[in-house]
Amino acid sequence: MRYIGNKINLLEFIEKPLKENKIKQGIFCDIFSGTTNVAKHFKKLGFKIISNDNMMYSHVFQKAYIENNKTPKFKKLDKIIPNSNIENVFAYLNNLKGKKGFIYKNFCKEGSQNSTYTRNYFSKQNAQRIDAMREILEIWKKKKLLAKNEYYIILCAILEEIPFVSNISGTYGAFLKIDDPRMSKKFTIKIPELIQSKKPH
16 A cells, blocks of 8 residues: 555564564554554564554554454355355456446546535546445445455455555645546456464454
């Protein structure tokens, strides 16, 4: 995820005192977890993770990557998606027809042109693709077709890919005046790299 303050380049520095003191197990506490890169790193190393962050996007990432310990089956979606494993569910979402929903009406030029402020964060195609995925995800949740971890894994995947088609420099405080080339990329979601574990996190 493109995010100012992302600690991915600091992982070696953070791990160094543990290596120096030969600490290979225990509880690792990631107090300001953000994109969860630090928590994910130490979960992979076998630590039990306690993570925290007040930002909602981070809560979603923590539910998907840290609390969740397995690749889900999506069994309740079998009526909608034949053989509803994670690969088929993500393929289904990536092939949805776009919808003119909240993102389209508020965050792309064409959808917001009659509003008080015209916004240009996404192309109209990508805004509609994001809307289609978000809407179907909430419908599935409302109909109880998703387990909690399944819901968060899909939402995490959507949030993680949005910055790569956004017309921003790194935050959503403002959009760029000259369209960033990444806006022309087709918005698609990828299956998150889930970390298997037997420990409760």
